[in-house]
Amino acid sequence: MTRIIQSLSDISEQYDALFCDLWGCVHNGQQAYPAAIAALQAFRSKGGSVILMTNAPRPGPAVSATFDRLGIPRDAWDAIVTSGDAAQAGMIMGAVGRKVWHLGPPKDEPFFTEIPDDLRALGSVERVPLEEAEGIVCTGLFDEMSETPEEYRGTLLRAKYAGMKLLCANPDIVVDLGEDRIFCAGALAELYTEMGGQSLYFGKPHPPIYDLARRRLTAMDKVIDDRRILAVGDGIFTDVQGGVSEGIDTLFITGGLAANELGEDPEHPQEALLLPWLQERQLSPSAVIGRLR
Known part of the structure; x- marks a missing residue:
């Protein structure tokens, strides 16, 4: 039975580590949530470990480089694990070939340039135009603020007929950037699969990122x-489904992606709406809270 709680401290004594999502839980892409930061700091002050686990397609160091701008202090976390970290390993191992076409925005350049030495020793990958590629590495849309996945149907159709696999470095379908909802690499991978192509995933809810954590x-x-271990996140089909699949307890943050579906107050989900919503998705998080606090 899913329990609605008011504070992380209501259940924190049951856990020694958090696998905590970032976007929608700790920040909104523009600034950190002070209450969430305080909750993580309090958990660590009592001996708990916080692994920030994000489906960001960039490697951990590139993600942490944005923390000062967002207002995420160093004493709120112990380590970062990203979908980019896990997907980098898959790329270097040749999951989609040695010649790849990058589908994604310029901000994801660190995925290809900031590769740990232990991975570099395993091989190399060359970025080439689509017509020369053996596979696709997808980190997102070229222009996430204005484009939709449907605009890529023609390009993906060419790739499918060429027999290319698509490595998805971010399984999220959408995220909220402030007040704007934008598409992620997962939306393109989903479309590619629907078209008959093969997509490979490394972030939540898939095992590689949990093994890395x-x-x-x-x-x-x-x-x-x-x-x-408690998995914390606002993605029902990423954070919650991933935690359940791994045998890890989950804390669902309803005030993130699902905020508009569970009542007028994101801080306090309506139980009458929440329980049928969870039943429809056939997932039962261990606990639920409006916002991480």
């Missing part, structure tokens, strides 16, 4: 049983 805990000398 556990390795980060081990590197911190933290041996934590899955029963003592």
